[in-house]
Amino acid sequence: MKILLVGANGTIGRAVRQALSRHQVLAAGRDSGELRVDMSQPDSIRALFERTGNVDAIVSAAGLLHLGPLAEMTPEQFRIGLDSKLMGQVNLALIGQHFLNAGGSITLTSGMGNEIPLRHGSNACAVNAAIEGFARGAAVELAAGLRINAVCPSVLQESWEPLQSYFPGFEAVPAARVARAYQRSVEGVETGQVFKVW
Numbered sequence: 001m002k003i004l005l006v007g008a009n010g011t012i013g014r015a016v017r018q019a020l021s022r023h024q025v026l027a028a029g030r031d032s033g034e035l036r037v038d039m040s041q042p043d044s045i046r047a048l049f050e051r052t053g054n055v056d057a058i059v060s061a062a063g064l065l066h067l068g069p070l071a072e073m074t075p076e077q078f079r080i081g082l083d084s085k086l087m088g089q090v091n092l093a094l095i096g097q098h099f100l101n102a103g104g105s106i107t108l109t110s111g112m113g114n115e116i117p118l119r120h121g122s123n124a125c126a127v128n129a130a131i132e133g134f135a136r137g138a139a140v141e142l143a144a145g146l147r148i149n150a151v152c153p154s155v156l157q158e159s160w161e162p163l164q165s166y167f168p169g170f171e172a173v174p175a176a177r178v179a180r181a182y183q184r185s186v187e188g189v190e191t192g193q194v195f196k197v198w
């Protein structure tokens with residue numbers, strides 16, 4: 001399979017790349033990778049697909065969020081998650097669907113903040129819920145044979161130190177375990193699903 005992986009050099013992206021290493025993985029990122037793309041800019045996404053041509057799978061392990069107290073949050077800060085993680089991935093799916101081979105798939109990334117509210121996590125909660133809603137809704141409208149899912153990971157063991165204050169009492173999960181959910185989405189047959197790795 002020819003797979004486009006956006007966010008390939010992040011913690012999750014590196015693990016996903018390893019899990020899918022038997023395939024041809026095209027690594028893309030905003031600041032690193034073989035290919036560069038700014039998911040918040042549709043023209044940048046179109047330029048990316050013009051370089052890659054059609055692919056068998058699109059995987060997004062990218063997107064920024066804003067973590068901070070609600071009482072101090074500005075609309076501009078809240079838009080960080082909307083423009084980057086939400087609309088970036090939606091843009092990738094909307095444009096990318098037209099560059100998928102028959103039977104192809106799209107895998108997006110949400111996060112556990114959708115179902116489990118976290119202190120200072122209102123932006124994450126809203127964005128992750130919207131990503132999962134988009135995946136479910138898009139699944140019933142994609143062209144015949146195309147699939148879309150979302151992976152919803154918990155906090156990673158590899159990222160635990162700087163983030164542990166946001167996740168009191170939570171159990172971190174290894175990135176390699178999270179990567180298996182992406183493999184399931186890419187190599188499996190399911191669509192409209194949210195694969196939770198908690």
